[in-house]
Amino acid sequence: MENLVALEQSAHQHIKIDTQKAQSHAKNLNMIPVVMVELSQIAVQQPIVFAKNSETGEFTLNALLGFEQHENLFYQQSQWQGVYLPLQLQRQPFFVGDTHAQQTQYPVCINLNSPAVVDNSAQSENNLEPIYTQSAEESGYFKQIKQCLGHLLQGELDNKKLIAALLKYDLLQPLSLEVTFENNQKTKLNGLYTINQDKLAQLNSEQITLLHQSALLPAIYTVVTSLGQIYPLIERKNAVLNLADD
Amino acid sequence: MNQQDKKIKTVVVVGGGIAGWLTAGRLAAHHKSNTPDGLNVVLVESPNVPIIGVGEGTWPTMRSTLIALGISETDFIRECEASFKQGAKFAKWVDGSNDDFYYHPLVLPQGFSKTDMAGHWLNNTAEPASFSNAVCYQEAICEQGLAPKTIRTPEYAAIANYAYHLDSAKFAVFLQKHCTQQLGVKHILADVMQVNSANNGDIASVTTKQQGEISGDLFVDCTGFSSLLLGEHYKVPFKPCDDVLFIDTALAVQVPYDNEDESIASHTISTAQEAGWIWDIGLQHRRGVGYVYSSKYSSEAQAREKLKAYVGDKIESLTVRKIPIKSGHRSHFWQNNCVAVGLSAGFLEPLEASALVLVEMSAQMISEQLPHTRDIMDITAKRFNETFTYRWEKIIDFLKLHYILSNRDDNAFWRDNRDPKTIPQSLQDLMKLWQYRAPADHDFTSNNEVFPAASYQYVLYGMGFKSDYSTTAYMLKDNVFAKSQFDKNKSMINQAVTNLPSNRELLNKIKRHGFSAI
Numbered sequence: 134m135e136n137l138v139a140l141e142q143s144a145h146q147h148i149k150i151d152t153q154k155a156q157s158h159a160k161n162l163n164m165i166p167v168v169m170v171e172l173s174q175i176a177v178q179q180p181i182v183f184a185k186n187s188e189t190g191e192f193t194l195n196a197l198l199g200f201e202q203h204e205n206l207f208y209q210q211s212q213w214q215g216v217y218l219p220l221q222l223q224r225q226p227f228f229v230g231d232t233h234a235q236q237t238q239y240p241v242c243i244n245l246n247s248p249a250v251v252d253n254s255a256q257s258e259n260n261l262e263p264i265y266t267q268s269a270e271e272s273g274y275f276k277q278i279k280q281c282l283g284h285l286l287q288g289e290l291d292n293k294k295l296i297a298a299l300l301k302y303d304l305l306q307p308l309s310l311e312v313t314f315e316n317n318q319k320t321k322l323n324g325l326y327t328i329n330q331d332k333l334a335q336l337n338s339e340q341i342t343l344l345h346q347s348a349l350l351p352a353i354y355t356v357v358t359s360l361g362q363i364y365p366l367i368e369r370k371n372a373v374l375n376l377a378d379d
Numbered sequence: 380m381n382q383q384d385k386k387i388k389t390v391v392v393v394g395g396g397i398a399g400w401l402t403a404g405r406l407a408a409h410h411k412s413n414t415p416d417g418l419n420v421v422l423v424e425s426p427n428v429p430i431i432g433v434g435e436g437t438w439p440t441m442r443s444t445l446i447a448l449g450i451s452e453t454d455f456i457r458e459c460e461a462s463f464k465q466g467a468k469f470a471k472w473v474d475g476s477n478d479d480f481y482y483h484p485l486v487l488p489q490g491f492s493k494t495d496m497a498g499h500w501l502n503n504t505a506e507p508a509s510f511s512n513a514v515c516y517q518e519a520i521c522e523q524g525l526a527p528k529t530i531r532t533p534e535y536a537a538i539a540n541y542a543y544h545l546d547s548a549k550f551a552v553f554l555q556k557h558c559t560q561q562l563g564v565k566h567i568l569a570d571v572m573q574v575n576s577a578n579n580g581d582i583a584s585v586t587t588k589q590q591g592e593i594s595g596d597l598f599v600d601c602t603g604f605s606s607l608l609l610g611e612h613y614k615v616p617f618k619p620c621d622d623v624l625f626i627d628t629a630l631a632v633q634v635p636y637d638n639e640d641e642s643i644a645s646h647t648i649s650t651a652q653e654a655g656w657i658w659d660i661g662l663q664h665r666r667g668v669g670y671v672y673s674s675k676y677s678s679e680a681q682a683r684e685k686l687k688a689y690v691g692d693k694i695e696s697l698t699v700r701k702i703p704i705k706s707g708h709r710s711h712f713w714q715n716n717c718v719a720v721g722l723s724a725g726f727l728e729p730l731e732a733s734a735l736v737l738v739e740m741s742a743q744m745i746s747e748q749l750p751h752t753r754d755i756m757d758i759t760a761k762r763f764n765e766t767f768t769y770r771w772e773k774i775i776d777f778l779k780l781h782y783i784l785s786n787r788d789d790n791a792f793w794r795d796n797r798d799p800k801t802i803p804q805s806l807q808d809l810m811k812l813w814q815y816r817a818p819a820d821h822d823f824t825s826n827n828e829v830f831p832a833a834s835y836q837y838v839l840y841g842m843g844f845k846s847d848y849s850t851t852a853y854m855l856k857d858n859v860f861a862k863s864q865f866d867k868n869k870s871m872i873n874q875a876v877t878n879l880p881s882n883r884e885l886l887n888k889i890k891r892h893g894f895s896a897i
Contacts, residue, residue: 185531189888190892306897
């Protein structure tokens with residue numbers, strides 16, 4: 134269970150964050166939400182796919198991490214295996230809280246039940262980062278986290294813009310993926326969507342210009358290119374299966 | 380050009396209820412009325428005649444109809460107070476006891492196309508006592524008040540097959556807006572005063588009080604019970620079927636929910652009474668409830684008592700509307716250049732929500748087979764008449780089936796319903812065949828069937844009918860496969876009840892977020 138509280142210097146001065154353990158939040162995720170600003174980094178390691186939010190049915194943008202429910206092929210041996218750590222993982226165990234009408238700033242919250250939270254730790258280990266310095270200033274690490282949360286906030290808006298444009302031009306299509314692994318185990322991925330390249334090719338110059346001017350065109354092509362990462366992902370799965378067979 | 384070669388360029392729909400707008404919309408969508416060279420579709424509607432909202436229940440066909448009209452499912456659900464319908468629950472039809480119920484769901488029995496699942500079920504005591512529960516996961520979904528899909532399912536796509544319950548008054552307004560704004564239907568508010576004939580007996584035009592003469596090449600009579608063109612003008616006789624279906628009166632009431640979280644049933648509930656049955660249809664904002672009964676077997680006062688017992692004391696503050704029902708249909712539906720759709724063609728008690736589906740089927744056939752010229756029209760008319768005479772007869776048979784299998788003995792209404800003199804020969808023949816085997820697709824040879832064999836199975840075995848396989852046990856050698864299908868159904872029940880949201884929850888989400896098209 135998560136225990137989200139607003140972060141306060143007075144209450145949380147001594148808390149440190151184990152950044153490696155923070156990655157464990159991805160342990161059981163076969164997809165992780167991503168935002169437009171990081172798409173080119175994601176695209177070099179994972180397929181970027183659209184899925185639907187189970188509460189609202191709205192489209193979301195994600196990096197695909199596994200083929201089964203709860204399977205994350207990028208989290209092995211208790212750590213993240215990719216060269217790039219998605220913003221959604223970087224920010225753990227911090228969250229942006231809800232804003233109230235009178236507030237102008239989003240409050241930063243922390244999940245005190247996160248395994249990454251180390252309270253009053255005497256030992257100083259490599260992976261431990263303080264939130265506040267001894268003089269009660271925000272640490273360099275925490276400034277980075279806040280930047281990351283800022284990217285995510287802005288990213289949500291960017292994603293919405295991207296998805297609205299894709300829907301407007303009818304550029305999304307279901308991605309039906311049937312994969313057979315080396316051991317002949319088969320799996321079928323449902324509920325994923327990708328860019329319809331035929332429709333993309335049919336856009337007229339005015340539409341393309343509009344997408345270009347709203348800075349969405351690179352994202353669209355990055356998503357298309359990233360689909361090739363399906364093959365390395367299958368290879369990862371095969372490697373896991375081979376290990377299991379041995 | 381002589382009159383017979385005349386091209387069909389203008390269709391005049393008279394009457395602006397759901398029948399009128401659905402027919403006009405289907406025609407306009409199919410024949411591109413919103414383009415310069417498309418068909419002219421004109422709908423003339425009296426500003427003074429109120430709409431009779433027939434039936435708030437639909438069939439899954441309504442999804443294809445809305446798609447054909449180019450309507451977004453989200454808009455439809457939001458604007459017509461629509462909710463999901465996954466079939467019907469028939470309560471107290473067999474013996475009237477409190478735990479007496481069965482389902483006629485919309486999903487076909489598991490394994491239906493591969494083996495005789497009904498036969499295997501009848502001879503397998505290990506499977507659930509309810510036929511529909513043994514072969515279909517939809518009864519479980521309905522019993523738990525769950526929706527047939529999730530907010531992630533695209534528009535019009537289903538996890539479990541579904542239709543809608545809708546607010547018919549709002550639906551008519553919604554269709555009007557869509558037809559006039561998107562599809563190019565021309566809307567004229569005027570009272571038809573006179574029908575003007577051409578030399579060949581066709582309708583040349585109608586004269587209206589406010590807008591003068593309106594001429595057309597084909598006239599669609601959607602004037603409701605008054606059947607202004609087909610009945611009054613052409614004097615096409617009405618064929619009553621009150622000797623088979625006894626119901627002649629409805630008492631209808633709109634029942635508000637007690638609170639905005641009250642669950643919305645995702646099926647029609649039909650509860651048998653001493654002289655008929657009560658429908659109960661859950662919309663987003665209210666329930667539609669009504670007692671349809673035979674005045675030969677119940678006084679109005681008795682009927683009002685029964686309705687009150689069902690609805691509760693709050694009925695005192697609600698308006699109960701009395702609607703006379705004349706069961707039957709016109710002897711034919713298309714005469715010269717005039718075709719009737721909706722109540723002007725006929726009406727049957729709403730036991731299986733056949734009113735709107737007949738409108739949809741008529742609208743589809745008229746628009747898809749719209750004759751190009753007048754001289755072809757007589758052929759189209761003949762085919763239309765054959766098709767719909769068959770469909771009406773089949774529906775009458777199927778409705779009667781619900782009555783003849785009842786064991787209720789609380790009123791002569793039920794006993795007389797079982798009297799063979801009141802049962803059409805066609806239905807008696809089928810019942811004889813089914814003494815020894817389950818209804819199968821080959822019992823229904825027309826490609827114009829309204830109810831599939833599966834529907835007959837759900838009603839027959841839901842009501843406790845037993846087909847006797849004792850001399851044909853060799854027909855039931857597929858045990859292993861049948862068992863796998865029963866088991867598959869059980870796992871589908873588990874999956875469905877874990878993953879589906881409640882009907883109310885999904886409707887609320889649609890209002891907030893809407894479905895996506897893919």
